[in-house]
Amino acid sequence: MLFTQLALKNWRNFREVSVDLTERVFLVGPNASGKSNLLDAFRFLRDLAKPGGGLQDALQSRGGLSTVRCLSARNDPTVSIDVSLNNDKGEWRYELEMRQEVRGNRLPLVSKERVWKEGRVLLDRPNQDDQKDQDRLTQTHLEQINANAEFREIGQFFSRVEYLHMVPQLLRHRDAFTGPGVPGDPFGRGLLERIVRTPEKTRRSRLRKIEKALQIAVPQFSSLRDQRDEMGTPHLEVKYEHWRPQGAWQREDQLSDGTLRLLGLLWSLLDGDGVLLLEEPELSLHPGLVAQLPPLIHRLTRSKRRQVFISTHSYDLLKDRGIDAAEILLLQPQKEGSAVVLAASDKEVKALLQSGLTPAEAVIPATTPAGAYQLTLFS
Numbered sequence: 150m151l152f153t154q155l156a157l158k159n160w161r162n163f164r165e166v167s168v169d170l171t172e173r174v175f176l177v178g179p180n181a182s183g184k185s186n187l188l189d190a191f192r193f194l195r196d197l198a199k200p201g202g203g204l205q206d207a208l209q210s211r212g213g214l215s216t217v218r219c220l221s222a223r224n225d226p227t228v229s230i231d232v233s234l235n236n237d238k239g240e241w242r243y244e245l246e247m248r249q250e251v252r253g254n255r256l257p258l259v260s261k262e263r264v265w266k267e268g269r270v271l272l273d274r275p276n277q278d279d280q281k282d283q284d285r286l287t288q289t290h291l292e293q294i295n296a297n298a299e300f301r302e303i304g305q306f307f308s309r310v311e312y313l314h315m316v317p318q319l320l321r322h323r324d325a326f327t328g329p330g331v332p333g334d335p336f337g338r339g340l341l342e343r344i345v346r347t348p349e350k351t352r353r354s355r356l357r358k359i360e361k362a363l364q365i366a367v368p369q370f371s372s373l374r375d376q377r378d379e380m381g382t383p384h385l386e387v388k389y390e391h392w393r394p395q396g397a398w399q400r401e402d403q404l405s406d407g408t409l410r411l412l413g414l415l416w417s418l419l420d421g422d423g424v425l426l427l428e429e430p431e432l433s434l435h436p437g438l439v440a441q442l443p444p445l446i447h448r449l450t451r452s453k454r455r456q457v458f459i460s461t462h463s464y465d466l467l468k469d470r471g472i473d474a475a476e477i478l479l480l481q482p483q484k485e486g487s488a489v490v491l492a493a494s495d496k497e498v499k500a501l502l503q504s505g506l507t508p509a510e511a512v513i514p515a516t517t518p519a520g521a522y523q524l525t526l527f528s
């Protein structure tokens with residue numbers, strides 16, 4: 150299944166946007182233009198639908214509806230996410246609109262929840278049951294197994310959305326970052342636990358593949374294995390070709406930032422089959438490797454028809470001529486929130502691409518703040 154359209158209203162720094170989505174989507178825009186906020190809309194759907202999740206938790210973990218609601222929202226107090234999806238069996242649409250209770254505990258409530266399949270309405274809330282018992286509006290039907298038999302498929306699809314923004318320091322110094330961690334482990338702290346939980350045969354086969362990739366990407370890199378120490382704690386061990394004939398095994402706390410980030414990225418690409426949200430996969434990697442990320446990601450997601458969203462600032466990543474202008478979303482900050490425009494529909498960008506420029510040459514200058522050069526005068 151794929152997301153084919155996303156419409157947001159009053160979601161963070163988007164007052165009202167609506168965009169078509171392809172199987173691979175690049176999000177490009179200046180700092181604070183809303184790339185992570187846009188990805189967060191998909192994470193929010195996941196948080197509604199995941200086991201043990203739901204509307205109240207999903208909002209609370211984001212600081213409440215008032216934090217999520219666009220600051221430039223005018224009189225309209227509602228926030229909404231509306232997605233269209235399709236798979237081989239047909240088209241779906243899910244719309245959720247939320248608002249805060251006017252009195253009492255000021256709980257966030259569902260003000261509209263609708264599901265369509267092939268244009269036919271399967272759910273339209275508030276319904277009679279909601280009128281009788283307003284408390285029902287504190288939950289979506291995605292989180293209620295006894296209410297969503299007809300559209301559980303889309304809930305399961307939402308619950309498999311995966312987000313990766315790997316922070317090598319968290320993996321390297323796991324003990325220093327105790328506590329429950331962030332749900333879904335977006336920053337890679339639990340990568341080793343995830344690797345260890347994978348059944349042995351699959352784990353070995355994936356680690357062999359990653360080993361091969363690292364042998365290409367990291368000079369002197371020779372082998373990769375997973376090990377448990379005397380306490381049963383999982384570790385990844387890496388061997389470099391070394392002047393000593395036996396070489397030396399090093400644990401994850403010795404590995405470079407780029408090695409750890411590439412490892413986490415490759416594992417996420419091989420693991421799971423849900424929509425994958427990748428935040429700036431270029432970080433810490435050599436430009437020569439970054440240039441290879443689009444075809445690599447494409448190859449590893451295509452066979453599973455796995456949709457992938459990539460936020461990026463990287464010229465090297467976007468210079469790949471295999472990237473189509475219909476796959477790039479430009480985020481353009483404006484007075485009252487950001488606009489989201491398909492690069493293919495931006496006249497200027499389209500003309501630059503037609504003149505033979507790479508996607509990077511066409512979109513990066515178009516999204517660079519006009520006064521960026523003034524930073525050189527900063528004192």
Ligand SMILES: Nc1ncnc2c1ncn2[C@@H]1O[C@H](COP(=O)(O)OP(=O)(O)OP(=O)(O)O)[C@@H](O)[C@H]1O
Nearest residue numbers: 161162180181182183184185186216217218219220
């Ligand atoms: N409810 C809200 N209303 C308006 N703006 C908001 C709201 N919540 C967050 N923002 C704004 O969104 C911006 C951050 O957006 P985001 O983190 O998505 O940017 P980004 O494009 O990912 O940037 P970077 O490239 O630096 O990672 C901040 O400027 C923040 O003030």
Ligand SMILES: [Mg+2]
Nearest residue numbers: 184185186460
């Ligand atoms: Mg960001």
